[in-house]
Amino acid sequence: MSNSARIIVFTVILGLVCSALLAGVNFATASYRKANERAEEVRNILAALNVPLPSDASQQELVKIFDRDIKQKRAGDLTVYEYAPAQGGGNVVAYAIPFTGAGLWGPVSAVLALEPDMKTIRGVRFYKQEETPGLGGEISSEWFQKQFNGKTIVSASGEPGFTVLKPETKAGPNAVDGITGATMTSSRVETMMTNIARDIYKEKANNGR
Amino acid sequence: MADSVTTAPVARRRFQPFGGKAGEILLEGVYKANPVTKQVLGICIFLAVTNRVANALVMGAALTFVTAMSNLFISALRNSIPRRIRMIAQVAIIATFVIMIDQFFRGFYWSMSKQLGPYVALIITNCIVMGRAEAYAMQNPPLPSLLDGIANGIGYAIILIFISIVRELVGSGSILGFTILPAAWYTKNLIFLLAPGAFFTGGFLIWILETISPSSQSEEGGERK
Numbered sequence: 030m031s032n033s034a035r036i037i038v039f040t041v042i043l044g045l046v047c048s049a050l051l052a053g054v055n056f057a058t059a060s061y062r063k064a065n066e067r068a069e070e071v072r073n074i075l076a077a078l079n080v081p082l083p084s085d086a087s088q089q090e091l092v093k094i095f096d097r098d099i100k101q102k103r104a105g106d107l108t109v110y111e112y113a114p115a116q117g118g119g120n121v122v123a124y125a126i127p128f129t130g131a132g133l134w135g136p137v138s139a140v141l142a143l144e145p146d147m148k149t150i151r152g153v154r155f156y157k158q159e160e161t162p163g164l165g166g167e168i169s170s171e172w173f174q175k176q177f178n179g180k181t182i183v184s185a186s187g188e189p190g191f192t193v194l195k196p197e198t199k200a201g202p203n204a205v206d207g208i209t210g211a212t213m214t215s216s217r218v219e220t221m222m223t224n225i226a227r228d229i230y231k232e233k234a235n236n237g238r
Numbered sequence: 239m240a241d242s243v244t245t246a247p248v249a250r251r252r253f254q255p256f257g258g259k260a261g262e263i264l265l266e267g268v269y270k271a272n273p274v275t276k277q278v279l280g281i282c283i284f285l286a287v288t289n290r291v292a293n294a295l296v297m298g299a300a301l302t303f304v305t306a307m308s309n310l311f312i313s314a315l316r317n318s319i320p321r322r323i324r325m326i327a328q329v330a331i332i333a334t335f336v337i338m339i340d341q342f343f344r345g346f347y348w349s350m351s352k353q354l355g356p357y358v359a360l361i362i363t364n365c366i367v368m369g370r371a372e373a374y375a376m377q378n379p380p381l382p383s384l385l386d387g388i389a390n391g392i393g394y395a396i397i398l399i400f401i402s403i404v405r406e407l408v409g410s411g412s413i414l415g416f417t418i419l420p421a422a423w424y425t426k427n428l429i430f431l432l433a434p435g436a437f438f439t440g441g442f443l444i445w446i447l448e449t450i451s452p453s454s455q456s457e458e459g460g461e462r463k
Contacts, residue, residue, distance in 0.1 A: 034318045041329055047334040054338045058345030087382050159355055162289055163409060163431035197356040 064088060069156065069182030070172035072096040074125050077142035077152040078112045079138070079178075098124075107230045112142075122152050126229065130221025133213045135159035141225055143182070147233055153177040155218070182226035189230040191222035255381040264381060267389025274397040275444050276453055279365040284398060285436040286357050291414045293307040294402035298351050298357055298395025300339050302388060305367050308332045309387030316352045328371045329362075336343055397443070404439045406431045 068088035075082060075095060082094065102112045110125040125142040138157035143150060157169040167173050181202045183189050192204035193215045203226075207215030256263060273279045280301070281295040287293040308331050312319075315431035319327045340358045343351035351358065361367065369392050405415060411419035429435050 036323055039318065039320055039327070042322060043330055047330050050334055051337055054341050059340045062341070065344065069348070111458065131378070146294075162353075164428065175254035 033089070050134045051098075068092060071180050073129070073156040074099070074110055074140050074207075075156040076138045077154045078114065078123050078125050079142065079152045080114075105235060106231055107228060114168075121145060126225065128219065128221065128225040128228075130224065132158050132213075132217050133165055134161070137221065139221070141222075142206055147229065148181050150177045150182060160214045161211065164208065165211040166206050167211065167212060168218055173205075173208065180205060182222070182229065189223075189226040189229075191219060191226055193219040193222070244277075246430075249385075257379070257382055258425055259382065259386060263380075264387045266384060268393040268396065271394040272397065273366045273369075273390050274394060274440070275447050277366075277369070278444075280394060281362060281440075282359055283364055284401070284440070285433045286401065287354065288398055288402040288436050288439075289405050289409060289431045290353070291402045292404050293349070293353055294398040296343075296347075296354060296356065298391065300343075300397050301361055301364060301366065301386045301394055302391025303339055304332065304335045304361050305370055305385055305391045306387035307335045308367055309370055309383040310376040311384035312371045312379050313378060313380040316376050319376075324376065325372075328368060329403075332367050332371065333362050362430075366394055369375055378452070397440075401436060401439045401443065405435050409435060 031148075036183050068091055072088075075091060080098070083090070084207045086094075098112060098114045100113065102109045102111060107126055107128075110127075111121045112114065112123040112125065113119050113121045123142055123144060124147065125140050127138070127140045128136050129136055131137070133223070135158070137155055137160070138151065139155040141150065142152045153174050155174065158166065158169060160166045160168060180191075182191055184203050185201060190203060192201065194204050195207055195212075207218075254313070264452060271277060274281070276283060283301075287297045307406075311331050314330055315327070315331075336359060338350075339361075341356070365428055370383075370387055374386045378386070406413055407418060408427045409418060411424050411426055413422060427435075430439070
């Protein structure tokens with residue numbers, strides 16, 4: 030066999046074997062990966078909505094609670110999850126709106142939960158991000174996310190928007206402390222929060238809600 | 239044919255899967271030619287994942303798996319890989335194992351996969367893996383190559399773990415997530431969580447090791463990353 034024919038045959042066989050192996054692994058793990066990704070999303074929406082959860086809830090339990098108490102709706106360009114707990118007689122007690130934005134190193138996926146007044150923040154989760162671990166990555170930490178609880182997405186004068194402050198500046202109703210050493214990430218969080226606040230307000234005006 | 243049978247060695251040979259060099263291969267990979275401290279390879283991942291001990295442990299294990307398996311298979315194929323496309327063949331084999339382990343983490347160790355982010359997939363760019371394939375597996379039989387891969391993986395992991403202990407302790411005041419230095423009186427030194435922290439710690443470690451056992455200046459060169 031000539032040299033180049035040998036190279037082609039070898040490449041084809043190697044390629045086929047490698048692809049077959051990868052296809053096998055992909056097939057074997059696909060259902061687990063999907064379940065993980067779904068559970069991750071569900072976990073963060075539930076956490077943002079501040080849904081009471083058993084501390085050792087398994088992925089299946091989370092998905093069950095989610096499917097029971099939460100309805101997905103569209104409002105213009107936004108996806109809205111309505112939280113109507115079965116025990117509460119089916120009244121909607123909170124809304125969760127997923128949003129994304131640009132972080133410093135990559136896209137950030139987050140979910141914002143609002144009280145029925147569509148102004149007061151019930152919880153925020155920044156759950157998918159590639160920020161610097163230990164610095165910008167702190168946006169996913171409990172202390173940073175907790176600051177948002179009870180804040181509003183409108184300023185005192187009624188303008189939709191949000192501010193992430195430099196440390197030790199005075200906080201308003203729609204502002205939280207930024208992260209020391211992560212000014213860039215903090216300012217990007219500010220931008221994405223302001224964008225989603227404006228989008229929600231636009232949608233609210235359109236729907237007259 | 240007949241005399242080739244009679245002249246064949248008839249003496250019973252001890253079974254030596256590693257050609258009697260197992261100890262030497264291990265010592266080379268783990269210490270004498272350690273990928274990080276002696277060859278300064280695989281530094282990109284080293285900078286990125288050593289800010290937490292847990293990350294370093296998992297990355298060390300993942301890299302050991304990939305180096306060992308790719309070494310084994312490349313060595314088994316070393317006589318059939320056409321010379322002109324050997325690099326491509328090596329990369330294809332390495333990539334297959336890297337993607338496998340990435341998928342495995344995504345399926346079964348979700349939280350760890352999230353923490354390591356893109357760095358598991360980036361093992362493919364780690365010079366140690368291809369370096370061992372090219373320098374060792376292409377010239378040696380499969381079993382010694384497998385051991386060489388394991389030795390280099392362990393050598394990498396040990397340094398990763400050591401550096402990450404220093405960085406997590408100084409940078410976060412904790413080890414494996416457990417608080418060692420309470421925030422009440424310890425001010426976290428954030429720079430140790432960033433890439434410079436890895437350069438400081440790694441530099442000091444190489445300095446100390448070079449003082450203890452200097453490496454000769456006439457080492458083989460090669461591309462460094």
